[in-house]
Amino acid sequence: MTSYIAAIDQGTTSTRCMLFDRGGGVVSSDQVEHRQILPRAGWVEHDPDEIWANTRKVCAGALAKADIVASDVEAVGITNQRETTVVWEKATGKPIYNAIVWQDTRTDTIVNELARGEKGQNRFQETTGLPLATYFSATKIRWILDNVEGARKRAENGELLFGNMDTWVLWNSTGGPDGGVHVTDVTNASRTLLMDLRTLQWDPDICAQIGVPMSMLPEIKSSSEIYGRFRERGVFGGLPIAGILGDQQAATFGQACLSPGEAKNTYGTGNFLLLNTGTDLVLSENGLLTTVGYKIGNAATVYCLEGSIAVTGSLVQWLRDNLGLIGSAPEIEQLASGVDDNGGAYFVPAFSGLFAPHWRSDARGAIVGLTRYVNRGHLARAVLEATGFQTREVIEAMNADSGVELTSLKVDGGMVVNELLMQFQADILGVPVIRPVVNETTALGAAYAAGLAVGFWESEADIRSNWAKDKQWDPKLAQDRREAEYRQWQKAVTKTFDWVE
């Protein structure tokens, strides 16, 4: 009998469920978008109940599209937008506040207060691998406990639970208030600013310093083991949930970056470049994050260096939704192809400040180099080039931290269908860019983690042999042009600093 592995991918803009066969091929997929709730400038929220309802819908949808039933599926993996924070009542499953999304910058005052000491932004870096920034979960939990009436007391009494989206989906899938499993995996825990990267446990001192009661935190487990089973009456009734990975780590796994020195770059709402550093934990001196890559059952923990860029695909959305310059995301390629270059314009999308490698919350977006010559096509090109330039910045930081010189770059995500962007990426990096046949590497990575735990796949060798190249872009731009363009970009970035008083 044919059997499959399912993956739930709870992302920033949508939730999807995908079914995979033993060759890592996509059998079916269902996807639903959720609302982006933007109550004020810099605030971004999601409704956790809407996301849980969408999760159930897409699981049923994926089964229906493949024309199979739950018993044809051997196990389910979960992957998720990382850092996004939900706090809910243990007794009822009711969230006490909307989910605060990773892009949300409302906690900058808390972050600045915590960073006042001698080590500044690096106060917790040695233990957690992360700089102090609004990006991570800890200050979001603190904000909810400080701002929802009675929340801190209730958390201290053990009445409230915290989870990222993996935990929220897992807890609800396994019964919610009725015996739901309150667990996360090491990759998600490594994004909270509360986990010790070496012990893989919550750090009690950091929890106390940031003001997060440990009783509300989930238990930390590996990325590949059976955490629990779907409640019997649910769509995947009785199936084991056997893999959890944060979405960028899942993509790294799905891209078969399984040896030190291998890296992938995912182009979605933001861009996330992860380099496998093996069992070595490399602390960055150049603005990158140290994060858990994956831990398969009892095997050794694999670490990664990560360059997180907040705004890439979302800049294309902004051009569509806020300026109306394009009617749909793919139209940007046509518009940008109408001109030969950027006409001198550079667009630095510091909408949430700048993430890696700058970590400047005082920065705000800017378009520089404008003259009367610049037209819509040049702006479209500047939007796409911003993604390519930002990627080069994090690759340079990665090289400085690790000594690894990338000889090619594996890519995936929603933007990599854009040929013009892919060619520009190869041109500005000076190395080939390679796209795999299965571009849905995030869901695939979570499926692999679940499938390994139940013996559907035997070893990581299966992941390597399933990976196949779809297309490659080789650099065509002369080196002096490449360097001159990049210098202009670096100058443009400096113009965004010191904007927020």
Ligand SMILES: Nc1ncnc2c1ncn2[C@@H]1O[C@H](COP(=O)(O)OP(=O)(O)O)[C@@H](O)[C@H]1O
């Ligand atoms: N043809 C295209 N050219 C450029 N950007 C695109 C194109 N198609 C989609 N995008 C962008 O890709 C992003 C969606 O990618 P996806 O990987 O689904 O994101 P996420 O997983 O972060 O929700 C959107 O921000 C969208 O603007």
Ligand SMILES: O=P(O)(O)OC[C@H](O)CO
């Ligand atoms: O949901 P995505 O693909 O935008 O990924 C978001 C990242 O996990 C944020 O750290």
